[in-house]
Amino acid sequence: MFPQFSKNFLFGTATAAYQIEGGWNEDGKGLSIWDKFSHTKGKIRDGSNGDVACNTYRDFQTDIDLMSSLKMDAYRFSISWSRVLPEGRGKVNPKGLDYYERLVDALLEKGIRPFVTLFHWDTPYALFEQYKGFAGRETAQYFAEFAGLAIQRLGDRVKDWITLNEPWEHAMMGHFLGEHAPGIRNPWTYFKVAHHLLLGHGLAVQAMRSERNDLNIGVTLSQFPIYPASYEPSEKELDSVEMADMFINxxxxxxxxxxxxxxxxxxxxxxxxxxxxxxxxETIRQPVDFLGVNYYSRLFASRKWYIPFLKTWIDRASADERYNHPILGAHGYPDGFKELAKRYREEYGNPAVYITENGTVGQDIADKNRIEYLTCYLRSLREAIDEGSDIRGYFYWTLIDNFEWNSGLSCPMGLIHVDHKTQQRTIRDSGYWFRDLIAHQESRR
Structure with a gap:
């Protein structure tokens, strides 16, 4: 039996520009930090890059038709900042804006509601050269100008907007650990980027609302319940959990x-x-209409005396098997939806929430494990709603197998398999399961 949701609950999928579009240097597009990073030897595990990816810059209609066949309500995608503003500011590239206008119109023609993310990690390289990207305050202001420009062109048709995707990941992976673009390893830079991303969010909200007063604006944060690595933790380990929670969430x-x-x-x-x-x-604390939550699993904190200041280390799994989920194993934790939602109710005023990403890896077309994953997580999400949370939609990550950042093309997370040599699409069993989930919502009959 499928979990049941309200009539207005949205089911969709999510993607990001650099991960699917390709066309990395076509029609006047400027370079992004990911164009540079992925072309640097040794940065991407399988040696691939996003030059072609899923080729949606040349053909988005195929995927829109597939979404329509799977009965999806909504589609979350991002705009490539450097496709619209090749230098990150100043002169506009008309062909870039034309592309997103055609994409939006094609979605609306199929009755699919667009959710647009303005920043999904692909800072224009020109802004990195001049200001080190969001390490400089100036980039926050240029981001706001980009946001206003997007509303001017698309705000009459797109009502749902996300300023930032996962600022912690962009700051941490790109500027502290150096595993993502631009590949910097500096804790001082990490905090500058983190603060300036949020400043850019606030400035962007102001710019967007100055253009239109009928928009639904939010921000997407990655969220993790934090647990002690030990099943029976010491006081120091509990302190590490608290520090990790403050640092990440x-x-x-x-x-x-x-x-x-x-x-x-x-x-x-x-x-x-x-x-x-x-x-x-005050700028950062602009009123938002919703919180976007990207949730996959919990994290585990342990005490490490040799790590400066934090004294804390984070792992994605615990060595203690007592933490394992009985169906999904070491990395599965569906109840995290309920834990996070409880926090939002009790500490943040129970904001409207969209689950803007959630998903898992699986190569097979008959992907039983992904179906089990979806079943477990959506049941927990339903329980969070029953407990009083205002959760309004769920976007699976991702629609199609894409360029999964530093994992390259070797990390298939799509409901639809992509042969990246031929660009042939094949709907996985989980894609059909998702279609049937939507079709069997009793509230829609």
């Missing part, structure tokens, strides 16, 4: 919803925290 939640950063985190990390100017937090 609360910094961004508190900034957006409370207009402040966690005091204990800033006290512990005082030598490397960012410069916060007067008025910054």
């Amino acid at each position: 609360r910094f961004y939640l508190d900034g957006v919803f409370k207009g402040k950063y966690p005091e204990k985190l800033f006290s512990r990390l005082w030598p490397i925290v960012p410069k916060v100017y007067p008025g910054d937090m």
Whole structure:
């Protein structure tokens, strides 16, 4: 039996521009930091890049037709900033805006509601050269100008907008660990980027609302319940859990919803925290219409004395098998939906929530494991709604096998398999399951 949701609950899928579009240097598009990073030897595990990816710059209609055949309500995609503004600012590339206008019109013609993400990690390389991307405050202002431009062109048809996708990942993976573009490893830069991303979010919300007053605007944050690595933790390990939670989750939640950063985190990390100017937090705390949540699994924190300031290390799985999910194994944790939703209800005013990403890897066409994953997670999501959370939609990550960042083309997460040599699409069994889930919603009959 399929989990049941309300009549207005949205079912869709999510993608990102660099991961699917290809056309990396076509029709006046400027370079992004990911164009540079993926062309650097040794940065992508399988040696691939996003030059072609899923080729949707040349053909988006095939995938829209597939979405329509699977009865999807909505589609979340991102705009390539450097396709619209090749230098990140200044002169507009008309062909870039024309592309997204055609994409939106094609979605609407099929009755699919577009959710547009403005920043999904692909900073224009020109802004990185001049300002080191979001390490510079200037980039936050240029991002706001880009947001206003997008609304001018598409705001009459697109009502659902997401400013940022996963600012923690972009700051952490790209500027602390160096595993994503632009490949920097510097804790001071991490915090500058984190703060300036949120500043850019606030400035963008202001710019968008100055253009139109009928928009549904939110921000998407990656979220993780944090557990101690030990099943029976020490007090020091519990402190590490608290620090990890503030570093990964609360910094961004508190900034957006409370207009402040966690005091204990800033006290512990005082030598490397960012410069916060007067008025910054008021700008960041712009009212939003919803919170986008990207949730996959929990994280595990352990005490490491040799890590400066935080004294904390994070892992995606615990060595203790008592944490394992009985069906999904070490990495599955569907109940995280309920834990996160409870936090939003009790500490952040129960905002409207869209699950803007959730998914798993699987190569097979008959992908039983992905169906089990979907079943478990959606049941937990339904329970979170029953407990009082205002959750309005679910976007599976992802529609089609794409360029999965530093994993390249070797990390298939799509409901639809893509042969990247021929661009042939094949709907997986999980895609048909998703279609049947939507069709069997009793509230829609």
